[in-house]
Amino acid sequence: MDVMPKWAEVVLVPLISLLLAAILSALVILAIGEDPVAAVNLMITGALGSTYGWGYTLYYATNFMFTGLAVAVAFHAGLFNIGGEGQAMLGGLGVALVCLFIPWPHWTIAVLAATVGAALFGALWAAIPAYLQAKRGSHIVITTIMFNFIAAAVLNYMLVNILRPAGSMDPATERFPEAVHLPSLHDLLAPFGIAFSKAAPANVSLVIAIIACVLVWVLIWRTPLGLEIRAYGKSHRAASYAGIGAVRITMIAMLISGGLAGMMAINNVMGEAERLVLNAVEGAGFIGIAVALMGRSHPFGVFLAAILFGFLYQGGAELALWTSIPRELIVVIQALVILFTGALDNMVRMPLERLFLAFRRGGTT
């Protein structure tokens, strides 16, 4: 039975959770002797006050859209993919191999190939935990976490021993050729007469991320496969009674999930750094969990939540630059958002449901 109207379910509950997380974050800032109001002001001017700030906010948001979608697709199948971090690392490796070893004539073809490479490597990295879950019943949460650690070791090995250019001490690949340089938002918006900061890293990947949001929406709500994924996620037993194969859905959902997480690499590796470095992902895989929970696993929700976290991330960087608040504040906010929108969901929901029930009774009698 739906106690609450739909708008309360999709808007009110996440907003109240977000508010609780914000209040607690403000208390944390107060506790370390800083002024939360000044901090918020600084974050807003730093992240949204200029096209430079917006450029960073949207750049981070692009990362989080991919990882958020990755977690969301797995959630729909009732699977919890904490391995976005490792899948995005491997995606970076895929992008680097595509960009370094194939001479591309133009970025448009290169970005398509790089997207495929990134998705392929990410999906491959998700495939093993998915197979082990489906066939051997090993818990996907722990295996994907382990694969994050193993991915870090793989990347370390590849960068230090194989991809590092001769004579360089830095564990990173050489720069990608000029031909695969992705146009930034500055380049894209200039023909329309919109002046956008040249230094900001937001690039054409943002468009691909938005397309990915739309495609995931189509997949989940407008295709038979999406129906099967959702059915499997709601009830494994009912799904198997309806003839939906558990192994097949687990594998497909995780491959799509891993692929999406891997695709993040076209933004951070190909679009921004233009070479593969050790810590390229910077925790974006984990932020995907908060983004998916906040966005209620709906692509549009993920889109909005990704922009919110992009703002928090860029704002947090500004805070670390101008105040004594370290960047880890964003990890705390992320934890609080996961806690309130994910684990303590019922704490917000129960009183609200009671409130709506009381209103409804008042209305009918």
Add this chain to the structure above:
Amino acid sequence: MNFLALFDLSVLDSTVRLAVPLLLACLAGLFSERGGIFDIGLEGKMLAAAFFSAAIAATTGSVWIGLLAGIGASLTLSAIHGVASITFRGNQLISGVAINFLAAGLTVLIAQSWFQQGGRTPSLIGGGRFEPITLPFADALSTVPFLGPLYSELISGHSILVYVALLCVPGTWYILFRTRFGLRLRAVGENPAAVDTAGVSVVGLRFAAVGICGVLCGIAGAYLATGLQAGFVKDMTAGRGFIALAALIFAKWRPWHALWATLLFGYLQAIALRPDIIEGALGFKVQVQLLDAMPYILTVVILAGFVGKAIPPRAGGEPYVKER
């Protein structure tokens, strides 16, 4: 080729040291999961305990007060996990993830505003650390062939928490399998409705399980920062909480097996620190990255069920609803 070198006394000695935090965390998870509450927040609880034990030990100069502070921090996170997963019947995995991030962020945040040393605590000296204790006759017996060095180096000369952790193994076994509380705890993880019917509080038992888990994680974290190392550094748990969970599955939720499983993981961590010994013993060089990844790879192999099927407590991960 000299395989015996792989079991050098110094390697075995650090095996014990490195296995202790894993063992404590593993037993912590054992209590929680036997009570039907999955806890992937072991990592976060250890990290919080590591920071607060080091911070308080550094400011007060007493490692014992530090230990208490560490246990307190871990218990606070346990309480959050309990409220989220028992009281509000939330998703236990998501709650655990949140706790891990909360600890990872808050420890650095507080460390930075407290000590201004880039997210670490000052190095602990003197009474701020758990010093190694020498067991009786260790020096006198060290000249006895074979058994002497084994006793004086491997068994003697650890900090008190190592012996506490080892005593926790029979302790856990006794509590779980020989007391009324243990019987009820195991029952609540298998069939909470039956426990409820018998008139015993499911919520109370589960909170007790989560609480014990918090205390043990607290000791584990305090040992990391005040026994194994001298102070807290950012993310110093380095995945130990997750390895402990894998060891728990390997041990099939049994205390004695948990000891052997964590010793195995401790050995892998210890040998990874000594590439020179491996090269000497095997005759070829093993990539350091492979050595670092070994515990995680072994975890996956174990989880894949190549060592027999592990069946978790049946009601694990499911919130208990009294009436339908």
